[in-house]
Amino acid sequence: MMHFQTDEELAIFFDQCAKDGLMLTFDPEEQSKLDCLLPEWDIREGHRIFEAGCGAGRLTEQLAPKIGISGEIFACDLSPEMIALAKQRKLSERVSFVCRSALKNNCPANWFNRILCLNVFPHFLDKPKTLREFRRIISRDGVMWINHLCSRESINHFHSNASDEVANHILPDEEEMGVLLKEAGFGIMSLKDSDAGYSLKAIPV
Ligand SMILES: C[S@@+](CC[C@H](N)C(=O)[O-])C[C@H]1O[C@@H](n2cnc3c(N)ncnc32)[C@H](O)[C@@H]1O
DSSP states (O other): OOOOOSHHHHHHHHHHHHHTTTTSSOOHHHHHHHHHHHHHHTOOTTOEEEEESOTTSTTHHHHGGGSTTTOEEEEEESOHHHHHHHHTTOOOTTEEEEESOGGGOOOOTTOEEEEEEESOGGGOSSHHHHHHHHHHHEEEEEEEEEEESSOHHHHHHHHHHHOGGGTTOOOOOHHHHHHHHHHHTEEEEEEEEETTEEEEEEEEO
């Protein structure tokens, strides 16, 4: 079984997903779950949002109207093909789509009011380092969200059966997440895990 070792190899895999037209839109069931999630994220005018692994920008498109003319969205992804599709959405000038690892974002410290990781956390190849980087860029009163539109069990089952390339891309259990987050300087505010989705809210401590 082949496992990805580098971001470059992962980018090639997701480039192919983009070429295959995957993850361009949310299906109606996903969208109704997202409709419940968006108010929980409490995104306000003027907020600075960091969207990790934005893919083809299907979420970014729904975030953009919420930040008004004074907010900003920094949406990054490893895959050039995903970013090219995202840019075709021609969102507001307050949105930047950047082809870059979330880990090597070059963003200022203490900057973002929200860090959003939708459908991406299992793919981070170095989770401790990525979380430490998120701790660096989140504002003191910021909130980080890690979400999937299905349960942890479902996403792990999906990855382990979907393709060799992502077979070991696992969303850790609550205990391991707690340790990872604590070591990076985050505390868990809430964690919901059901068929309605996986939703972890963390704040800097
Ligand atoms: C399953 S897709 C989800 C995309 C998007 N969040 C969505 O729900 O439509 C995961 C995305 O994360 C990206 N990704 C994985 N690891 C990343 C990293 N370290 N930094 C930035 N993007 C990453 C991949 O290239 C891929 O486009």
